[in-house]
Amino acid sequence: MELTERLKALAKHVITGEPAADIGTDHAKLPIYLVIHNICPKVIATDLNEMPLNHAQSEVREYGLLEKIELRQGDGLSPLKPGEVKSVVIAGMGGNTIARIIEGRPEIAREVRLILQPMTDSYALRLKLVSRGYRIIAEELVEEKSRLYEVIVAEAGKMENLDKVEIGLGPVLLKNRDELTRKYLTGQKEKYRKILINLQKAQVKDLEKVREISEILNYLKEVLKSWPIRRK
Ligand SMILES: C[S@@+](CC[C@H](N)C(=O)[O-])C[C@H]1O[C@@H](n2cnc3c(N)ncnc32)[C@H](O)[C@@H]1O
Incomplete structure (x- = not known):
């Protein structure tokens, strides 16, 4: 089976030879x-909703993998028991939903490698992870059909000597000086520029928010100003 670049980027970070879980699996x-590529001997595939889970079940059955892929219905990490898996993938959901899922079962989240792919609010997700005692061990960007996706890999642990803006924008991503990272940061700059304009136009001014967004924007301007010129 061929995976999309986004799903391949997630698979790359799953711990080889150990069971994993895919939360909100949908198509499975x-x-x-x-399982087919012998990355995991067993996968627990969960979904909150019955319809995607039925979809997953028919896909898994078609591949003859019902013995190796166990389907469970439930919210977030609640279908898992402690110690069952070593990696947990939570992808294709909003960053705040992902954060809520992790916060809901810390006894499970803290003992696994978390492989996360938020569709929105990645800044808030990273800050929540770090403030709850996780460290970001890897990050990558994937471009698919002209959309950029962020993959965040985290484990229980401490991150030292970083400021809030660096954590939110992606402490590992910020170390890269490649074209995709420049594109990502330029997109972020545009996003925060628009947010700031709307905040400044608002009747009731949220000065704390204005200060926060201005800080992010200034950081992005500085990083992009000193970006190395690409050689042809
Ligand atoms: C857009 S799909 C993403 C599917 C797949 N993970 C991917 O990245 O391609 C989101 C799936 O997450 C499920 N979902 C949403 N909230 C959930 C939760 N709290 N717990 C488990 N599954 C959830 C939805 O039912 C849906 O099937």
Whole structure:
């Protein structure tokens, strides 16, 4: 089975040879790929909703993998028992939903590698992870159909000597000086520029928010100003 670049980027970070879970699996493409490619001996594929889970079940059955991919219905990490898996993938959901899922079952989240792909609010997700005692061990960007996706890999632990803006924008991503990172940071600059304009136009001024967004924007301007010129 061929995976999209986004799903392949997630698979790359799953711990090889150990069971994994895919939370909000929907089509179950990732679990099927992990088992077929011998990355995981077993995958627990969960979903909150019955319809996607039925979809997942028919896909898994088609591949003859019902013994290796266990389907469970439930919210977030609640279908998992402590110690069952070593990696947990939570992808294709909003950053705040992902944060809520992790906060809901810390006894499970803290003992696994978390492989996260938020569709929105990645800044808030990273800050929540770090403030709850996780460290970001890897990050990558994937471009698919002209959209950029962020993959964040985290484990229980401390991150030292970083300021809030660096954590929110991606402490590992910020170390890269490649074209995709420049594109990502330029997109972020544009996003925060628009947010700031709207905040400044608002009747009731949220001065704390204005200060926060201005700080992010200034950081982005500085980083992009000193970006190395690409050689042809
Ligand atoms: C957009 S799909 C993403 C599917 C797949 N993870 C991917 O990245 O391609 C989101 C899935 O997450 C499920 N979902 C949403 N909230 C959830 C929660 N709290 N717990 C488990 N699954 C959830 C939805 O039912 C849906 O099937």
